[in-house]
Amino acid sequence: MFLAVLTPSESSGVSLDAALARRLVQREVSAFEELYERHSRNVYGLVLRILQQASTAEEVVQDIFLQLWRNASQYDASRGSFLPWLLTLARNRALDHLRLKSEQQRRREDQAGELAPAIASPDFESGLDQKRCAARVRELMSALQPQQRRAIELAYFAGLSHSEIAEKLQEPLGTVKSWVRNGLLQLKEGLQAIA
Amino acid sequence: MSKEGAIRDPFRELVEAYALGSLDAEERVRLEAHLATGCVDCAKALGEALWLVSQLACLAPAAQPSAMLRGRLLKTVRGQAQQSDVQTSATTIPSWMWGAVAAVMLLALYNFREARSLRVTIRQTQAALNEQVAFQKKSAQELALARREALILTDPRSIKVVMPSTRTGLPDLHVSWHATLGILISGEKLPPPSGTRTLQLWLIPKVVGAKPVPSLTFRPDSDGKFQLLVENPPDAQLDTKALAITEEPEGGSPQPTTTPIWAGSVAGK
Numbered sequence: 001m002f003l004a005v006l007t008p009s010e011s012s013g014v015s016l017d018a019a020l021a022r023r024l025v026q027r028e029v030s031a032f033e034e035l036y037e038r039h040s041r042n043v044y045g046l047v048l049r050i051l052q053q054a055s056t057a058e059e060v061v062q063d064i065f066l067q068l069w070r071n072a073s074q075y076d077a078s079r080g081s082f083l084p085w086l087l088t089l090a091r092n093r094a095l096d097h098l099r100l101k102s103e104q105q106r107r108r109e110d111q112a113g114e115l116a117p118a119i120a121s122p123d124f125e126s127g128l129d130q131k132r133c134a135a136r137v138r139e140l141m142s143a144l145q146p147q148q149r150r151a152i153e154l155a156y157f158a159g160l161s162h163s164e165i166a167e168k169l170q171e172p173l174g175t176v177k178s179w180v181r182n183g184l185l186q187l188k189e190g191l192q193a194i195a
Numbered sequence: 196m197s198k199e200g201a202i203r204d205p206f207r208e209l210v211e212a213y214a215l216g217s218l219d220a221e222e223r224v225r226l227e228a229h230l231a232t233g234c235v236d237c238a239k240a241l242g243e244a245l246w247l248v249s250q251l252a253c254l255a256p257a258a259q260p261s262a263m264l265r266g267r268l269l270k271t272v273r274g275q276a277q278q279s280d281v282q283t284s285a286t287t288i289p290s291w292m293w294g295a296v297a298a299v300m301l302l303a304l305y306n307f308r309e310a311r312s313l314r315v316t317i318r319q320t321q322a323a324l325n326e327q328v329a330f331q332k333k334s335a336q337e338l339a340l341a342r343r344e345a346l347i348l349t350d351p352r353s354i355k356v357v358m359p360s361t362r363t364g365l366p367d368l369h370v371s372w373h374a375t376l377g378i379l380i381s382g383e384k385l386p387p388p389s390g391t392r393t394l395q396l397w398l399i400p401k402v403v404g405a406k407p408v409p410s411l412t413f414r415p416d417s418d419g420k421f422q423l424l425v426e427n428p429p430d431a432q433l434d435t436k437a438l439a440i441t442e443e444p445e446g447g448s449p450q451p452t453t454t455p456i457w458a459g460s461v462a463g464k
Binding site for chain 2: 027029032033036040041042044045046048049050054057058061062065066069079080081083084085087088091095133134137138141152153155156157159160161162163165177180181184185187188191
């Protein structure tokens with residue numbers, strides 16, 4: 001599974017994450033510490049890639065893990081694996097920061113305990129080999145046309161909309177929409193093929 | 196694919212871009228409105244699309260955050276955990292105290308049952324004691340009565356009166372009258388008075404023309420025996436000429452309503 005590729009964990013990593021998340025709900029500091037050790041590099045790497053500045057990235061990562069500590073009960077292990085959930089949370093926070101959302105708005109979200117939306121692991125996830133999956137994602141993305149890959153990366157790391165991407169790449173809106181959707185479908189089919 | 200068919204296909208095509216966050220506002224609002232209708236297929240597709248999008252994170256190289264970040268986070272988390280523990284311990288009863296409460300409640304229950312059992316025992320003992328006292332009192336009374344009767348019978352100062360019956364076939368009654376201890380009358384083989392009627396003793400005064408003085412009523416037992424003790428005779432021995440017994444209505448009469456069945460003269464000593 002790709003998620004485990006992000007960390008040097010074994011196949012039991014998902015269930016271990018779930019167990020740690022349950023302990024986190026019980027306010028066990030040791031569980032928090034272990035989750036941080038397991039995933040902070042991936043979270044920080046993603047946030048840093050989005051924000052492009054170490055100090056700001058660390059500030060956001062701190063917010064993300066504190067939000068995890070305070071709202072761990074919002075993670076539902078039955079609906080998906082822990083790391084995709086955490087990374088989606090991290091990306092949303094980083095993009096929020098990138099969009100210069102007002103501090104007041106972020107506080108409102110903190111108070112509301114807003115976390116990442118429910119992520120459903122696809123049926124083929126359990127059949128994925130971890131390292132092969134990560135390599136396959138990179139491989140599949142590399143196989144895309146440079147502009148198509150660029151469009152997806154702008155959407156994912158910069159949080160741009162179709163219109164913004166079209167404007168930035170000087171391409172028709174319809175083309176950008178097709179690039180993005182087809183690229184994601186190719187990624188999905190490629191991962192299914194190795195499952 | 197949406198269950199609503201081709202009409203909903205455009206929504207399904209938007210799901211991946213929505214998960215990526217690249218939909219423009221108009222399309223995003225339309226899809227969110229559709230998702231709000233509870234379309235199960237699109238919701239499932241969205242969940243999988245979110246997972247797929249999350250895989251793109253591997254395109255970002257992992258990086259080590261500073262040790263300071265780790266230190267700050269753990270310090271904050273430990274502080275909040277300790278605060279939570281303090282609040283928890285301050286607002287909840289520790290388990291040992293629940294045990295103590297349970298023990299106290301058990302002890303109270305045990306004491307309550309013991310007290311109730313003790314109260315029952317005391318009541319039973321008190322009842323037995325009362326019964327015993329009553330028995331002793333009754334025995335003492337009977338003893339005193341028997342002693343009194345014995346004295347009346349044996350004291351030479353007592354007057355002996357024989358009361359023959361005015362009716363044929365009825366036995367005589369025997370009377371012993373002690374001036375201070377009372378009158379003792381006894382008899383055997385007497386027929387019971389009819390119905391609820393009763394026998395009543397009368398003292399006939401010596402004074403001419405004076406009315407008979409009513410005394411106690413009695414009925415012989417099932418064997419026809421009786422023994423009547425009149426502890427406080429209504430008239431003095433010296434003032435009494437004779438004794439008579441009549442049959443009267445239940446409860447007795449102030450004056451005789453029938454002729455005497457038994458009668459006997461009191462001869463003073």
